[in-house]
Amino acid sequence: MISGKGGTGKTSVVASFAALAENKVLVDCDVDAADLHLLLSPEVVESHEFMASRQATVDVSRCTGCGHCSEVCRFGAIAMAYGHPTIDPISCEGCTVCSHICPEGAITMVDVMSGHWYVSHTRFGPMVHAKLKAAEENSGKLVSQVRRKAREIAESQGHELIITDGPPGVGCPVISSISGVDLALIVTEPTVAGVHDMERVLDLTCHFGVESAVCINKCDLDEANAERIEDYCCARGIEIAGKIPFDEEMVRAVVRGEPPVLYGDGAPDCAGPDSVAGEAAQAIRQLWDRVAVLLARDAGSF
Amino acid sequence: MIVSIASGKGGTGKTTVAVNLALALEGAMPIRFLDCDVEEPNAHLFLHPEIERSEKVSLPVPVVDESKCNGCGKCARVCAFHAILAFSSRTIVLPELCHGCGGCALLCPQGAITESPKVIGEVETGRAGDIRFAHGRTGIGSPLAPPVVKAVREALDKEGLGAGLTIIDAPPGTSCPVVASIKGSDYCVLVTEPTPFGLNDLGLAVGLVRELGIPCGVVINRAGLGDEAVSAYCSREGIPVLLEIPYDRKYAECYAKGGRLVDDFPELRGALKGLWRKISASGESGAEGEDGRREMGEI
Ligand code: SF4
Ligand code: SF4
Ligand code: SF4
Ligand code: SF4
Numbered sequence: 001m002i003s004g005k006g007g008t009g010k011t012s013v014v015a016s017f018a019a020l021a022e023n024k025v026l027v028d029c030d031v032d033a034a035d036l037h038l039l040l041s042p043e044v045v046e047s048h049e050f051m052a053s054r055q056a057t058v059d060v061s062r063c064t065g066c067g068h069c070s071e072v073c074r075f076g077a078i079a080m081a082y083g084h085p086t087i088d089p090i091s092c093e094g095c096t097v098c099s100h101i102c103p104e105g106a107i108t109m110v111d112v113m114s115g116h117w118y119v120s121h122t123r124f125g126p127m128v129h130a131k132l133k134a135a136e137e138n139s140g141k142l143v144s145q146v147r148r149k150a151r152e153i154a155e156s157q158g159h160e161l162i163i164t165d166g167p168p169g170v171g172c173p174v175i176s177s178i179s180g181v182d183l184a185l186i187v188t189e190p191t192v193a194g195v196h197d198m199e200r201v202l203d204l205t206c207h208f209g210v211e212s213a214v215c216i217n218k219c220d221l222d223e224a225n226a227e228r229i230e231d232y233c234c235a236r237g238i239e240i241a242g243k244i245p246f247d248e249e250m251v252r253a254v255v256r257g258e259p260p261v262l263y264g265d266g267a268p269d270c271a272g273p274d275s276v277a278g279e280a281a282q283a284i285r286q287l288w289d290r291v292a293v294l295l296a297r298d299a300g301s302f
Numbered sequence: 303m304i305v306s307i308a309s310g311k312g313g314t315g316k317t318t319v320a321v322n323l324a325l326a327l328e329g330a331m332p333i334r335f336l337d338c339d340v341e342e343p344n345a346h347l348f349l350h351p352e353i354e355r356s357e358k359v360s361l362p363v364p365v366v367d368e369s370k371c372n373g374c375g376k377c378a379r380v381c382a383f384h385a386i387l388a389f390s391s392r393t394i395v396l397p398e399l400c401h402g403c404g405g406c407a408l409l410c411p412q413g414a415i416t417e418s419p420k421v422i423g424e425v426e427t428g429r430a431g432d433i434r435f436a437h438g439r440t441g442i443g444s445p446l447a448p449p450v451v452k453a454v455r456e457a458l459d460k461e462g463l464g465a466g467l468t469i470i471d472a473p474p475g476t477s478c479p480v481v482a483s484i485k486g487s488d489y490c491v492l493v494t495e496p497t498p499f500g501l502n503d504l505g506l507a508v509g510l511v512r513e514l515g516i517p518c519g520v521v522i523n524r525a526g527l528g529d530e531a532v533s534a535y536c537s538r539e540g541i542p543v544l545l546e547i548p549y550d551r552k553y554a555e556c557y558a559k560g561g562r563l564v565d566d567f568p569e570l571r572g573a574l575k576g577l578w579r580k581i582s583a584s585g586e587s588g589a590e591g592e593d594g595r596r597e598m599g600e601i
Contacts, residue, residue, distance in 0.1 A: 007313010032475040095403035169341035172445040192560035222558035
């Protein structure tokens with residue numbers, strides 16, 4: 001599940017699916033600003049360090065101050081001061097060029113820890129999530145790592161479905177999140193920014209040949225934009241799998257730290273269509289039913 | 303003065319604050335607006351700039367001259383991003399993975415590698431009323447945002463605006479494109495919402511701006527819709543809450559249409575001017591004063 005634009009309510013929908021779907025593994029691929037754990041209260045059972053990047057370090061005792069390293073670094077990470085290079089760890093991309101070029105062999109590359117990833121237990125099933133350290137890159141690699149683990153768990157424990165909360169944007173981590181999925185569900189909102197970003201993210205899923213469907217959250221916020229989304233998707237042959245009305249209960253559920261479909265006292269099954277459950281919760285149930293149909297149809301083609 | 307507007311979490315109203323701050327101050331001082339969210343740029347949807355110039359952003363990627371290459375494999379060994387593969391018969395470049403570091407071309411013993419620009423995005427500059435405007439966009443399927451961000455940050459430099467205010471609309475999150483966007487700002491405004499998501503992601507963003515040594519303050523958007531945990535966090539951490547924008551469905555509807563809040567709701571125009579007064583005051587009392595700040599007029 002992706003959104004292009006942040007803040008469209010994607011994580012709330014993912015958490016709801018976690019409560020509604022059976023036999024699944026949950027994955028949070030928004031490794032930069034992971035939020036799914038706030039609704040699913042995972043209990044961490046495995047924690048791993050994520051080592052993917054390297055950084056240049058200078059051995060000052062060998063350095064003659066020739067300045068070659070600073071000339072070749074294209075990322076502006078090496079500044080010469082008092083005759084010796086200093087390396088800015090935030091700017092260093094770990095390209096290794098300086099270490100190869102240094103005539104004195106004074107520069108070596110050291111591994112740095114870029115974050116952690118976790119396997120957790122939740123009341124809705126196993127969950128794999130991660131935390132990238134601030135100012136780190138390689139988010140795409142961490143996403144791949146987390147997805148690989150989820151797949152392993154799904155295969156070894158016989159789970160049929162992997163539900164992924166994807167990151168915002170259209171960059172590396174998004175590309176890593178959608179590669180090889182059966183369905184990308186795009187959660188958008190009827191705002192000019194939501195429409196714009198949905199179009200970009202659909203360009204991306206089409207570019208990689210990923211089957212997509214769209215869900216309009218807060219659909220009654222602006223009728224004209226909601227219509228624009230529907231027309232646009234219709235013209236591109238993309239299904240609108242569901243529409244969720246604006247409902248302050250969605251925010252209250254986040255504050256309570258619960259998936260919005262678990263309104264009031266209820267486990268998912270006790271809130272039938274006639275119950276007190278809010279409009280948004282009902283719409284999410286319908287959305288899930290539709291997504292399950294789309295997935296079943298897809299499964300036929302395995 | 304350079305003020306960046308950031309948020310750990312997407313969709314908190316970062317662009318709304320950035321755009322309306324620019325509009326509220328338009329005319330009072332020279333304003334430059336840089337939309338650095340190059341994966342999903344949105345500010346133009348509200349500012350409707352007239353675009354005057356458009357430039358491609360490219361990265362130098364290697365081209366192998368097969369007649370000179372002897373298949374020694376050095377290039378593949380030095381490339382930290384696995385963007386060049388050497389086989390005995392052929393050397394293949396994978397341009398999507400290349401970061402343009404220049405290592406392979408520099409280190410090929412046969413001098414078989416030259417570099418040619420590959421387009422990874424574009425930057426547009428123009429004007430929205432009195433506001434100088436620039437934004438960028440990565441190409442679809444082209445995952446490298448930081449070089450495009452850098453190009454946006456430099457886009458208006460040649461105009462030498464000197465004094466005045468540069469407002470940077472940063473991408474969401476805390477990873478490298480965000481660093482590229484906010485690095486070197488004099489102040490960073492973190493926009494959040496009063497929910498556990500907002501709080502969690504605000505904490506991450508605060509960690510980042512502190513690491514970068516940028517003074518920061520918080521704007522709480524949709525105040526009243528969530529809980530009090532964000533305010534409590536800010537007072538605990540000694541981070542000033544510069545402004546609370548109350549939740550109001552009519553603001554959300556105005557935003558949805560691409561409207562300008564400061565035009566429709568005069569109370570917000572006043573609030574955003576107040577936000578600026580607080581930012582500039584904290585700049586003056588900050589550790590190192592900068593020349594630009596002294597030239598800033600009162601509003
Ligand atoms: S290239 Fe090596 S010797 Fe020269 S300044 Fe850099 S670290 Fe020192
Ligand atoms: S590894 Fe690359 S980016 Fe880092 S300092 Fe060396 S040349 Fe610069
Ligand atoms: S380093 Fe140069 S000669 Fe060696 S494989 Fe690469 S391109 Fe060919
Ligand atoms: S320029 Fe750098 S990143 Fe690109 S292929 Fe060459 S060594 Fe790899």
